[in-house]
Amino acid sequence: MRANCFLLFSLLLAPLPAAAGDNLLFLEAQGVTGYSSMDRSAVWHSMAADEPMQKSSVGFDYLKKFSASAGDTGTLALQGRLAWDPDAPNRLEPQLYNAYYRARTPFAYVWAGHSRPAAGLESYFDTHGALLQALPMYGYGFDRDWGFGASRDFSWGDGAVSLTSGSGMRPRAAGNYLLSARLAKGVLARDNYAAGLYASAGKVPEISGYRVLDGQERSYSAAGADYALLWDRWEFRADLRAGKKSDMHYLAGLGRLGLNLLDENRLKLEAQAVYSGMEGMAGWVLASGVSFAVTPSLTWRGLFEYEDLMNDKRLVTQFYYYLPI
Numbered sequence: 001m002r003a004n005c006f007l008l009f010s011l012l013l014a015p016l017p018a019a020a021g022d023n024l025l026f027l028e029a030q031g032v033t034g035y036s037s038m039d040r041s042a043v044w045h046s047m048a049a050d051e052p053m054q055k056s057s058v059g060f061d062y063l064k065k066f067s068a069s070a071g072d073t074g075t076l077a078l079q080g081r082l083a084w085d086p087d088a089p090n091r092l093e094p095q096l097y098n099a100y101y102r103a104r105t106p107f108a109y110v111w112a113g114h115s116r117p118a119a120g121l122e123s124y125f126d127t128h129g130a131l132l133q134a135l136p137m138y139g140y141g142f143d144r145d146w147g148f149g150a151s152r153d154f155s156w157g158d159g160a161v162s163l164t165s166g167s168g169m170r171p172r173a174a175g176n177y178l179l180s181a182r183l184a185k186g187v188l189a190r191d192n193y194a195a196g197l198y199a200s201a202g203k204v205p206e207i208s209g210y211r212v213l214d215g216q217e218r219s220y221s222a223a224g225a226d227y228a229l230l231w232d233r234w235e236f237r238a239d240l241r242a243g244k245k246s247d248m249h250y251l252a253g254l255g256r257l258g259l260n261l262l263d264e265n266r267l268k269l270e271a272q273a274v275y276s277g278m279e280g281m282a283g284w285v286l287a288s289g290v291s292f293a294v295t296p297s298l299t300w301r302g303l304f305e306y307e308d309l310m311n312d313k314r315l316v317t318q319f320y321y322y323l324p325i
Contacts, residue, residue, distance in 0.1 A: 025325045026061040028081065030054065030129070034303075034316030046131045046303060046316045049087040050209045052095050052169055053137055054129070054318060057083035059095070061322075074103040077115075079128070089211065096169070097128055097144060108152040114171075117145050118160035118182040119198045121226045121239045121254070129320050131303040132256065132272050132289045135239055136168075139276070140252040141200070141222060145178065146171045157185040157194070166204030166220060167212070176217045178202035192230040198241075199223045206246065220245050233260045235270075251277035266293040276309075283309035297323045 032054050036043045046054040059081030066074045079098035084091060100113030116123050122134045122143050136143040147164030159182070165171065166178035184196035200222040206213040224241025235258035242251045253275040261267040267290075274285040287305040294300055303316040 022065045022067075024061075024063040027058075027321070027323045027325055028061055028079075028129070029058045029321040031056050031319045032316065034314060036312055036314050038310050038312035043314065043316070044085045044087060046318065047133065047137055048208075049085055050089055050211065051137060052083070052093075052097075052209050053127075053133055054131060054316075055083040055085045055088070055093075057081040057095070061098070072104055074101060076101050093210070095210075108150045110148070110150045112148050114144050114146050115149065116162075117142050117147075117164050117178065117200070118149060118151070118162040118180040119200045119222060120182075120196075120224060120241065121228065121237055123160060123182055123196075123198070124188060124194065125228065125237065129299075129322065130291075131301050131316055131318055132270055132287060135241065135252055135254050135274070138252070138254075138274055138285065139278075140241060140245075140250065142166070142168045142178070144169065147178075153187060157183070158187055159183045166202050166217075168207050169210045170207065170212065172205060172212065174205070174217065176202070176204050178204055178220065188228050188230065194226075194228045196226045197224075198226070200243075204245075218245070218247060233265070234258065235260070248279040250279065251275070253277075264293075267291070281309065283307070297321060 032044060032046060034043045044056060061079040064076045065072060077098040077100055081095040083093045083095050096114060098114060100111045100115040102109055102111040120135060120141055122136050122141060125134060127133050135141050145164035145166065145168055147162060149160065149162030151158060151160035161181045164178045165173065166176045178200055179202055180198065180200040182196050182198035184194050186194045188194040202220055203217040204220045205217050222241045222243035224239065226239040229236045237256045238254065240253040256270060256272040258268055258270040270289040272287045276283050285305060285307045287303060289301065289303045291299060291301045299320045301318045301320060305314045
């Protein structure tokens with residue numbers, strides 16, 4: 001794995017232009033603890049112990065913009081953590097989140113490395129520090145993946161395609177691949193709404209966090225629609241997808257409602273429902289969350305989540321520190 005990571009970083013950094021640019025470096029640290037009724041004990045993670053989100057950790061987030069006389073030419077993003085969880089397979093776990101170079105061309109933005117596949121809410125909704133997660137953290141899709149992609153903005157919305165490994169957090173090349181495409185009307189940051197249609201197909205391994213559970217690649221497919229709306233102090237997000245994974249058909253959906261309060265939206269209240277419709281294992285995960293910006297650099301979050309299949313009630317709290325250096 002170390003050799004693969006070194007090779008990927010070498011390929012990633014090799015084509016960088018030598019032009020000067022702007023640098024942004026952030027220190028990221030978080031403390032996570034909670035209680036699980038199923039385990040009848042304290043937990044040190046917001047999801048399952050073998051998932052990367054969220055655990056007590058310390059790390060960095062680095063962003064460098066490159067420019068030339070004609071303007072911006074590209075962006076390098078690197079984000080890594082060292083996470084601790086006494087219940088995880090590895091108590092100390094290095095985590096690499098963002099690791100990509102995104103180039104601006106006359107036709108589209110093109111990226112290579114570890115970034116977002118072109119599918120669902122996760123293609124434009126960043127939850128790397130949040131307790132409430134999107135569908136990939138419930139087993140449907142990939143929040144980040146190794147590979148290549150391209151996107152282009154239009155007056156009416158945007159489009160994106162990606163070709164990735166389908167192995168998520170861990171680089172892998174064993175006949176695995178995932179081809180994804182998404183087309184959307186509206187750009188959330190510009191129009192306060194986005195409505196997308198997307199599809200993915202490929203052969204992927206069975207994974208859990210950074211571990212490959214089964215070396216045999218299996219067919220994976222997804223077709224779905226996502227929607228996001230920002231209206232006054234309200235936020236609404238939804239994602240519905242269906243397909244096949246692990247030789248089983250599935251239907252999965254997510255709906256989230258959020259309300260921003262106080263000056264500069266320092267307080268946020270959220271409610272989320274996730275439906276997991278895997279064959280023979282259908283169930284719901286219901287959650288409510290609160291987020292409060294104590295200072296510009298320190299945020300406190302709380303989460304209550306109920307999973308009906310395991311009859312697990314989980315209460316999690318997090319202090320999240322994100323400071324520019």
